Amino acid sequence: MNVTWTLPDGHIATADVAEGTNLMEAAVANNIAGVVGECGGCLSCATCHIIVDPQWLDKTGDMSDFEDAMLDVTETERVASSRLSCQIVMSPALDGIKLTVPDTE
Template sequence: MKATWILPDGREIGLEVKPGLSLMEAAVAGNVPGIIGECGGTMSCATCHVYVADGWQEAAGAPSDFEEAMLDATDAPRLACSRLSCQLEMGPQIDGIVLRVPAV
């Protein structure tokens, strides 16, 4: 399975992601700039904030109430397509997903 992160400068990083792995974990392991995952996926830092690309938002699903609250604390502007990548688990429904890394 694959995910692609588009960096603020337009560069793309595509990574193979094992099923069940969070996209934050994959990004940190793949050294995707701008994805820090400081809290390790416990939704307490919002340093894995991403914008889900058009066409993938429905498949990614809506954030939980707690994730919604954390998204209000991001450094980059929050958009309707904002998600915490620690809450996006790789599976068949998001195989091929494209995420934009916000400029901070």
């Protein structure tokens, strides 16, 4: 299954991601700049903030109250389609998902 990230500098990165892998792990494994995942996916750092392309947002599942609160402390301002990539798990429904890594500078 395929994931595409648009990086802050405009470059596009694409990777094959196995079902069941969270998108933070996929980003780190593929050296996606700007997705750090300092907490390792424990939902305690918000360093895996990404912006989901609006056409894919409904397919990513519901956001928990805790994820919602964590998005209020991200390094960059959240937007309507902000998510923490550690909370999105790759599935066939997400094959082709497009994400944007926010600019943290």
